[in-house]
Amino acid sequence: MFAQVIVALDFPSRADAIALVDKLGQDCSAYKVGLQLLTEEGPEVVRELVGRGKSVFLDLKLHEIPNSVSSAVRAAGKLGAGMVTVHASADSAVLRAAVAAATDYPQLKVLALTVITSLTDNELPEIGLAPSVRLQVERLAKLAAVSGCHGVVASANEATYITTLLPAGSLIVTPGIQLAGASSNDQARVATPAFARQAGASHVVIGRSITQAENPKAAFASALSSMGARNAG
Numbered sequence: 001m002f003a004q005v006i007v008a009l010d011f012p013s014r015a016d017a018i019a020l021v022d023k024l025g026q027d028c029s030a031y032k033v034g035l036q037l038l039t040e041e042g043p044e045v046v047r048e049l050v051g052r053g054k055s056v057f058l059d060l061k062l063h064e065i066p067n068s069v070s071s072a073v074r075a076a077g078k079l080g081a082g083m084v085t086v087h088a089s090a091d092s093a094v095l096r097a098a099v100a101a102a103t104d105y106p107q108l109k110v111l112a113l114t115v116i117t118s119l120t121d122n123e124l125p126e127i128g129l130a131p132s133v134r135l136q137v138e139r140l141a142k143l144a145a146v147s148g149c150h151g152v153v154a155s156a157n158e159a160t161y162i163t164t165l166l167p168a169g170s171l172i173v174t175p176g177i178q179l180a181g182a183s184s185n186d187q188a189r190v191a192t193p194a195f196a197r198q199a200g201a202s203h204v205v206i207g208r209s210i211t212q213a214e215n216p217k218a219a220f221a222s223a224l225s226s227m228g229a230r231n232a233g
């Protein structure tokens, strides 16, 4: 299976985001909308992407009481989002509420966020988590599985063992992807697209390596070709 590339539209405006979408054209079919663009522009930008036939990963990183998470997941489904994120550490009741809310929206997949890719073993003690990223990811991936989530978000470095913890066909979505020669910026658990694909990621999320590249179309093509894929589908 080819891993699909999702380009993160971390932009301050709709105009900037859509300019990038226009540059990539038919090559890219999946985009991530996160807190910056959503807060700046509201849900209309998601509707616009969906209207253009793009698949939208709405990265809300929900961590709330079950009723609020459930309502937000329904709102994501109504917008036509294809994926939405919930912090796995919110607990199994919250994850189950998210999955139940998504059942009315067949296109919508609930992803449980395990450990954010900017963290390493060094930061976990100060936030009261398991002593290693590996252990914390394992705990939360198992929780996601028993709660019925469609997949998880983790770094590509954990993807291989995550595949042994989740039901077959689960999504493993990996941010922290670095193209050759690009900076890792604030990411800590980084990997190349080729590594992520080999490790079993179903999707790679790439932001700045593409959006801030001199030639975003060429950067996107290089990510695809390094994974042995000919197109985004």
Ligand SMILES: O=c1ccn([C@@H]2O[C@H](COP(=O)(O)O)[C@@H](O)[C@H]2O)c(=O)[nH]1
Residues within 6 Å of the ligand: 008, 010, 032, 034, 059, 115, 116, 117, 118, 153, 154, 175, 176, 177, 185, 187, 205, 206, 207, 208, 209
């Ligand atoms: O653990 C996580 C969860 C989400 N993200 C998001 O992915 C992109 C990565 O952007 P880059 O510019 O390629 O670093 C960004 O939108 C994050 O919010 C993540 O990085 N790690």
